[in-house]
Amino acid sequence: MDEDGGNRGEPSGGAKWYELFSRGARDWLRHDEKVREAVRANLPEIIAGGDVINGGARTVRVPVRMLEHYHFRLRRPEEQQGAGQGKAKPGDVFSAPGREQGQGEKGPGGRDEGEVQLLLEFKIDDIVDWLWEAMKLPNLKARVGPSEETDWIREGWDRHGARSRLDRRRSFKELVKRRGAPGATQTFIDEDLRFRQLARRRQPALHAVVFFMLDVSGSMSDRDRKLAKTFFFWVVQGLRREYRSLETLFVAHTTEAWEFNEPDFFQVSGTGGTVASTGLAKVREIIDARYNPGRCNIYLFYASDGDNSVSDGAEARTALTAIAADTCFTGYVEVSSGLSRQLATETGKLFAELQAAGCAAGSYALNDFEDVWGAVRHFFTAESEAPESP
Amino acid sequence: MSDGWQSYVRRIEELAARSGLEFHRVDFEAVPDSFMMEIAVYGLPVRMPHWSFGVRYIYQLIQRHMGHSRLFEVVFPGNPGHAYLAESNGLAENILVTAHVLGHADFARNNLLFRRCQEQVSEHIVEHAANHARQIQQVIETHGAQRVEVALDAALALEQHVDIDQPLRRERYPEYLADARVLADDQFRKRFAALEPLAGGGAMEVKKRAPLPPHPERDLLWFVANYAPEMESWERDIFLAVREESFYFYPVFASQIMNEGWASYWHARLLREADFIPQQAYLDAIKCHSDVVRPIAAEAQVALSINPYHLGFAMWEKIVEKNGLPAARAIMQQDDDFSFVRNHLTRELADELGLFRYSARSDGQIKVLEHDLTALHEAVLAPKYNFGAPIVSASHVRNDGTLELTHDSSVDGRGLDLERSRKVLDYLQRVWRRPIVLTTVNQAGSALELTAP
Numbered sequence: 094m095d096e097d098g099g100n101r102g103e104p105s106g107g108a109k110w111y112e113l114f115s116r117g118a119r120d121w122l123r124h125d126e127k128v129r130e131a132v133r134a135n136l137p138e139i140i141a142g143g144d145v146i147n148g149g150a151r152t153v154r155v156p157v158r159m160l161e162h163y164h165f166r167l168r169r170p171e172e173q174q175g176a177g178q179g180k181a182k183p184g185d186v187f188s189a190p191g192r193e194q195g196q197g198e199k200g201p202g203g204r205d206e207g208e209v210q211l212l213l214e215f216k217i218d219d220i221v222d223w224l225w226e227a228m229k230l231p232n233l234k235a236r237v238g239p240s241e242e243t244d245w246i247r248e249g250w251d252r253h254g255a256r257s258r259l260d261r262r263r264s265f266k267e268l269v270k271r272r273g274a275p276g277a278t279q280t281f282i283d284e285d286l287r288f289r290q291l292a293r294r295r296q297p298a299l300h301a302v303v304f305f306m307l308d309v310s311g312s313m314s315d316r317d318r319k320l321a322k323t324f325f326f327w328v329v330q331g332l333r334r335e336y337r338s339l340e341t342l343f344v345a346h347t348t349e350a351w352e353f354n355e356p357d358f359f360q361v362s363g364t365g366g367t368v369a370s371t372g373l374a375k376v377r378e379i380i381d382a383r384y385n386p387g388r389c390n391i392y393l394f395y396a397s398d399g400d401n402s403v404s405d406g407a408e409a410r411t412a413l414t415a416i417a418a419d420t421c422f423t424g425y426v427e428v429s430s431g432l433s434r435q436l437a438t439e440t441g442k443l444f445a446e447l448q449a450a451g452c453a454a455g456s457y458a459l460n461d462f463e464d465v466w467g468a469v470r471h472f473f474t475a476e477s478e479a480p481e482s483p
Numbered sequence: 484m485s486d487g488w489q490s491y492v493r494r495i496e497e498l499a500a501r502s503g504l505e506f507h508r509v510d511f512e513a514v515p516d517s518f519m520m521e522i523a524v525y526g527l528p529v530r531m532p533h534w535s536f537g538v539r540y541i542y543q544l545i546q547r548h549m550g551h552s553r554l555f556e557v558v559f560p561g562n563p564g565h566a567y568l569a570e571s572n573g574l575a576e577n578i579l580v581t582a583h584v585l586g587h588a589d590f591a592r593n594n595l596l597f598r599r600c601q602e603q604v605s606e607h608i609v610e611h612a613a614n615h616a617r618q619i620q621q622v623i624e625t626h627g628a629q630r631v632e633v634a635l636d637a638a639l640a641l642e643q644h645v646d647i648d649q650p651l652r653r654e655r656y657p658e659y660l661a662d663a664r665v666l667a668d669d670q671f672r673k674r675f676a677a678l679e680p681l682a683g684g685g686a687m688e689v690k691k692r693a694p695l696p697p698h699p700e701r702d703l704l705w706f707v708a709n710y711a712p713e714m715e716s717w718e719r720d721i722f723l724a725v726r727e728e729s730f731y732f733y734p735v736f737a738s739q740i741m742n743e744g745w746a747s748y749w750h751a752r753l754l755r756e757a758d759f760i761p762q763q764a765y766l767d768a769i770k771c772h773s774d775v776v777r778p779i780a781a782e783a784q785v786a787l788s789i790n791p792y793h794l795g796f797a798m799w800e801k802i803v804e805k806n807g808l809p810a811a812r813a814i815m816q817q818d819d820d821f822s823f824v825r826n827h828l829t830r831e832l833a834d835e836l837g838l839f840r841y842s843a844r845s846d847g848q849i850k851v852l853e854h855d856l857t858a859l860h861e862a863v864l865a866p867k868y869n870f871g872a873p874i875v876s877a878s879h880v881r882n883d884g885t886l887e888l889t890h891d892s893s894v895d896g897r898g899l900d901l902e903r904s905r906k907v908l909d910y911l912q913r914v915w916r917r918p919i920v921l922t923t924v925n926q927a928g929s930a931l932e933l934t935a936p
Contacts, residue, residue, distance in 0.1 A: 111518040116525065120537030123632075127534055162535035163906035164640050165873045165890075168898050168926070172842045174852070176862040178778045178793075179785030181839050185851040187785075 128157050128213060133223050152214045159211065221330045245291045254288025263287040301390040302340045303332055304379075306372045308397035309363035310347040317428040320459055321396035322359050324426055327469050328394060329355075342379060346372030348402075352379065369401045369440060373412035386419035394472070396426045396459075399438025410443055417452040424472045425456040488577035494759055495578065499585045502756070503808065504749065506588035507606075508563040511581070519554045519569045520547065526732060527559070528567070529613035531724065532620075533635045555775075556580040560591030562606040575767030578760060582753040586746030593812070594742070596734045596819045603651035608731040615724040622717045634718045637910040638704065638725040643872035645729045646702035653702070655709055660691045699876035699889060704729070706877045712884040713916040722914075729870075737867060738819045744795015745815055747776050748803070751796070778836070787849070789838065789863060798823070801832055824863055830856050838863075873899055875921070884917035890924075898924040901933065908935035 132155060250263060267285040271277050305325045309318065333339050343358035345351055347365035350372040376393060380386060393416060401409060417423045425444040427436055436445065436456050447454040457468045492511065499506070514522075522528050524539045547553075555576055558566040566584040568577060591597045604611065623631045700706045708714070708722035735742070754760070754768055778793040779786040803811045814827065828838075833856060840852040840862045852858075873895050879887040890899050899921075908919050912935040925931040 109514075111521070112515065115517065115521065116529075116532065117521045117537065117540030117543075120532055120534050121540050122537070123532070124534040124537035124541075159538050159541070160534070161903075162533075162538070162636070162640065163903045163910070164643065165875050165907055166900040166903050167873050167895055168900045169845065170897055172844050174840060174842050174858075174862050174865070175787060176789050176838060176859060177785055177787045177841055177851075178789050178836060178838050179783070180837060181785050181841075181851045183839070183851050183853045187849055188847050 124160060125213075127160055128211070129215075131160070132157060132213065132215070152216055153220065154212045154214050157211050157213055217330055221327075244294050246294045247289055248292035249290045250287040251290050252284070252286060252288070254290065258289040258291075260287050260289050300338050300340075300388075301332065301392065302342065302384055303329070303392040303394070304342045304344060304376050305329070305358070306344045306346065306376060306393065306395040307358070307361075308347075308367055308369070308372070308395075309345045309361055310367040310400075311364045312367060312400050313398050313428070315362070317398055318362060320428045320462065320465070321426060323462065323465050324396065324428075324459060324468050325394065326359070327465065328472070331469065331473065332392070342376075344372055344375050344379075346375065350375035367397065367401050368405045368409075369395075369397065369443075370405050370408040370412050373409060373416060376416060377412060380416070380419060391420040392422050392424075393420050394424045394426065395440075396428055397440050398429050399427045399436070399440040401439040401443075403439060406439060406443075409440075410446070413443055413447060414450075414452075417447055417454060421453060422472075423447065423452065423454040425454070426459045426468055427456065428459045487574050488572075488581070491578050491760070492581055495581050495753060495757065496585065498753055498757055499582070499589075499749070502749075502753065503812070504585055504589040506564070506585055506592050507561070509558070509566050509584055509588050510563050511566050511568060511584070513568045513570050513572075516547075516554070516569050516571055519557065519567060520544070522557045522567055523554055527612040527728065528565070528609055529616050530728070531612075531616050531635065531721075532623075533632070533639055535639060555771075556584055558584045558587045559609050560588070560597060560601065560606070561608060564588050564591070565609055573767065575764040576771050578757075578764060579750050579754065579768040579771050582750035582757075583746045585753070586749030587742060589749070590738075590742050590745045590815060593816050594734070594738060594819075595816055596738055600647060600730050600734045603647075604727055604730045608728075612728055612731075615728070618724070619721065622721070626715075626717065631721070633910075633913050634721045635725075637707075637914045638722045640907050640910050641703045641707070641722075642725055642729050642732075643870040644701065644703035644875060645705070645726050645733070645870070646700075647730055647733050649702055649705070651727060651730055653705055656695070656697055657693060660693050695880045696877055699878050701874065701876045702726075703875065703877060703888075707911070707915065710880060711915050714914055718914055733870060734819075736870060737821070738823075739867075740791045740795040740798075740820045740863075741815065741818060741823045742795070743792045744797075744799045747772070747792050747796040748799040787841065787843075794828075794836070794838075794863075797832065797836055798827055801829075802827055820867055821864055825860050828856075828860060828863070830854075833859060875899075878922075884915075886911075886915055886917065886919045888919065888921040890922065892924040892928075898926070898928075898931065901931075904933055905935070908933060912936055 250260060264281065264286045267287060268281055271282075271285060272279060305328075307318070307321055307325070313321075329341055332341075341355060343353040343355060345353060345358065345361050345363065346368070347363045348368045348371060349365075352375065353361060372395070380391065384391065413423070423444070425440065427438065427441055436442075436458050441456060444454055444456045448456070455472060457464075457471045459465065459468050520543050521540070524543050525536055530536070554569055555572055556566055556568050558564060564584075564587075566580075568580055572580060591601070601608075619631060619635075695710065696706065704722050704726035708719040708726070711719075751772055754765065754772070757765075760768070776790070776793045776796045778790050799811065802814060814823065818826070838859060840855065840859050841849050842852055843849045874891040876889055876891065877886060878889040881887065892898050901923075904921060904923065908921055912919050919935045921933040923931055923933070
């Protein structure tokens with residue numbers, strides 16, 4: 094970095110230093126970093142933003158304001174006087190485009206810029222890392238015992254091996270060592286070469302299947318659905334981080350139920366009534382067809398506004414109890430952006446009963462985007478503390 | 484950059500000298516637009532790093548992409564002066580800019596405010612600032628970017644809080660009060676001293692420690708650098724570096740209307756008198772001139788701010804026309820924007836230019852006020868009072884090292900913006916390292932204390 098202004102000569106190759114280096118860009122990058130630090134400190138608010146899910150992308154865009162370097166300033170007065178020029182008589186009244194008002198504030202450093210918003214792009218993986226770090230979210234426990242799987246890891250060096258595993262640094266060290274001896278060859282010989290070796294390592298299996306079930310009936314407003322999806326989105330991200338092989342399954346229901354793939358699921362909407370048991374039946378069907386509950390960890394998260402059809406009560410209860418017996422955890426988020434009924438709904442009661450019966454289950458009322466983070470934390474903490482189901 | 488321009492520089496310089504301009508040699512350098520922009524952002528070609536410059540940089544980029552601002556030249560006073568010209572300038576623009584720069588060079592060499600500040604910071608501010616940047620780079624390597632940023636956050640937040648009436652290299656306050664000998668003067672002590680020669684004179688002298696500071700101190704950068712209880716020496720150096728640069732910026736800031744007006748007056752006049760310029764280039768240059776001194780955006784009826792180029796230019800034209808060039812030169816030497824506007828912006832000229840005073844309500848409604856020349860002067864000058872900053876002084880340092888700051892709301896007319904002030908206190912507290920108390924007034928006008936931490 095050439096900061097040498099006194100020497101405005103030509104350092105090399107005829108290029109002036111200012112053609113090679115932009116101080117403005119350097120200081121801008123530092124600003125960017127500071128913004129990211131600030132964003133990181135306020136993650137819960139940021140992930141709550143409803144716009145983070147953009148169809149399977151690995152990044153989220155967060156609108157942020159530019160940072161201000163603060164100076165002493167006078168309070169903004171109710172009425173501010175200024176001087177202007179043009180065709181105007183005393184007594185004329187007009188309304189100004191807001192940003193011209195601040196003309197009284199152009200000292201060095203203290204200038205009044207119009208509001209500019211930046212869109213910063215964050216890797217979802219980074220955000221999830223930060224969340225786990227910041228909130229000390231407990232890792233999920235494996236429910237199913239130590240069935241093992243094997244994995245290859247790097248371990249040690251050998252003089253023979255595949256070319257692709259040649260360790261150049263190591264080989265070069267050997268060359269340097271050998272060259273020290275009198276009369277040694279100066280170039281690489283076969284003896285110098287070192288190859289990385291792989292070893293088998295046995296690891297406990299952490300295989301999980303997570304069902305996301307969403308009520309897409311007519312009573313769920315767009316906002317409700319969006320809330321639920323935002324919540325699901327972060328749960329998927331969180332679980333995916335914990336389980337190396339995580340299967341996610343997406344089920345939506347009205348009075349019928351369907352299975353979706355991930356991108357479609359986040360776009361889906363429907364009309365019609367709410368019959369929770371259809372969704373539960375679909376989940377049951379999938380479990381029975383594809384998984385052995387004794388061999389893998391099954392989770393179910395269900396989001397609904399809670400207005401389950403009254404006639405469906407008994408059927409839903411039976412289905413839910415059966416599923417709960419086979420899952421590590423069953424969670425219910427009640428999304429009701431209009432009015433919060435604090436889980437005093439048909440579906441809410443079902444889950445309360447389930448919890449009272451000692452099953453690993455939990456509920457959370459999600460009323461606003463600000464609550465999303467609270468919900469994530471609620472379930473992940475609850476999940477780790479939930480009694481291991483028998 | 485068009486090649487033809489260089490050949491005109493010498494001839495414009497000669498013409499300027501014949502017209503009575505006195506200036507140090509100016510080194511011209513053509514640089515890419517991107518670098519021009521950085522000079523404008525930093526205020527100096529090479530300056531210390533700080534993220535706040537990055538923010539300004541982005542605003543400049545946005546402005547440029549929207550076509551709002553175009554920089555033709557930036558000039559730094561000194562001996563020799565440095566002028567940076569944008570490579571994208573055409574021949575006509577460069578001819579105009581050369582004449583304009585010579586106007587600035589004349590101003591910077593002769594205006595008393597400029598001269599006083601240059602005597603303090605020397606005529607090599609460009610090199611000094613580069614040197615500060617280099618030193619700070621070294622400190623970053625030793626102490627890490629984060630700690631340096633903490634110091635720069637505080638120092639740059641106070642950059643307007645200097646006292647340019649004090650010397651740049653300012654002595655610390657005397658440690659003891661000057662009137663320490665008062666006690667020895669009364670009758671009894673005289674007789675007592677006469678009685679016992681050994682006990683007299685010096686022994687009676689009671690030295691009294693001067694309060695700190697002895698008077699409210701507006702030179703905050705200097706005060707903190709000198710009296711912070713636990714500051715590292717490299718942090719003090721950063722404060723003093725920022726202070727030196729503020730000494731350089733002050734005359735630029737406080738005589739902007741005069742200075743830009745003077746340079747615009749001379750580029751227009753030299754251009755008129757330069758018979759060696761090709762016809763087409765002359766026409767282009769005049770077109771460019773009228774863009775620069777345009778009072779109001781092309782499509783607008785009124786502007787809610789005044790273009791200093793335009794106002795200064797119009798005022799100088801009027802002054803030269805009425806009082807002649809020698810009188811104008813005397814004004815140029817002696818005034819700053821405050822005296823210049825108050826003395827020479829007449830009712831007649833204000834009407835001619837259509838200047839008006841307005842009051843803007845917070846809901847965005849703007850009302851044009853009655854004609855009142857004195858009030859108009861102050862409306863033009865208000866943003867310039869006290870380097871554009873509220874008057875905040877260090878008033879006391881308590882025994883435990885707590886710093887008391889006082890905002891003079893009686894002069895400023897209202898209290899400080901509390902949220903921002905708190906942030907500034909936070910910056911400052913991290914280098915002062917003891918509590919800080921700031922007194923200002925609230926909306927109702929009664930005293931209000933902010934504290935950090």
